[in-house]
Amino acid sequence: MVYKKNTMEGSLFEPTLYLVKGMCIMDNDGNRILAKYYDPDILNNTKDQKAFEKNLFNKTHRANAEIIMLDGLTCVYKNNVDLYFYVMGSSHENELILQSVLNALYESVSILLRRNVEKRILLDNLDAVMLAFDEICDGGVILDSDPTSIVSRAALRTEDVPLGEQTVAQVFFNIMNK
Structure with missing residues (x-):
């Protein structure tokens, strides 16, 4: 739990679970690949974002x-090859907590992409990365920071595609691997 200090009264606010204001992945040109913002009071439209x-x-x-x-x-970030990973929190947020969310995001993506964390491969697997975003944080509340469990839940959700929406290659692959 994080206690927020009220500067007006010098007292402590109630503890909150809403730690993350947003997460973002950008390419090496600064273009957004994937972003989620959780606080409607900041960056509430696409132009501001x-x-x-x-x-x-x-x-x-x-x-x-x-x-x-x-x-x-407060923004913590990490780059790899041609991608930049960002996690944002309020100015009084604990940087170590934000760093743990960033590490969970990066490691989850790394596992999902089989250690080939590059833009082209990320775009090919964007659906799984989006699911990982949702497994890490929901509405600003950190749900999980263990990359292995995040990936296992994201992978389970990507396998639940109805038969009618699967490609022939996906159906054949699923048959051969059962």
Whole structure:
């Protein structure tokens, strides 16, 4: 639980589970591949989100740090080959918690993509990565930070495609592997 200090009264707010304000994956040009924002009070429209992401990328793509304060948000990030992974929280959020969410996101994607964390492969498996986003965080509440359990739940959900919506190759693959 995180206690938020009220600067007006000097007292503590009630504990909250809403720690994550957003998660985002961008390519090495700063273009959004996947993003989810959980706080409607900040970045509540696509135009604001794109402007924030552009600014965030410009501040982080050459830096060697892992954390930045930007527009009142604490942002932790990691890059690999041609992708940048970001997790955002409020300015008073614990960076270690945000870093654990970032590590869970990156490791889950790494496992899902069989250690080939590159833009082309991520785009080919975007559905599974989107499910991993949902398994990590729901509405700003951290659900899980164990990459193995995240991947196992995301993989189970991707296998539940109705027979009529599967390609012939998927049906053949499922038959051969049972």
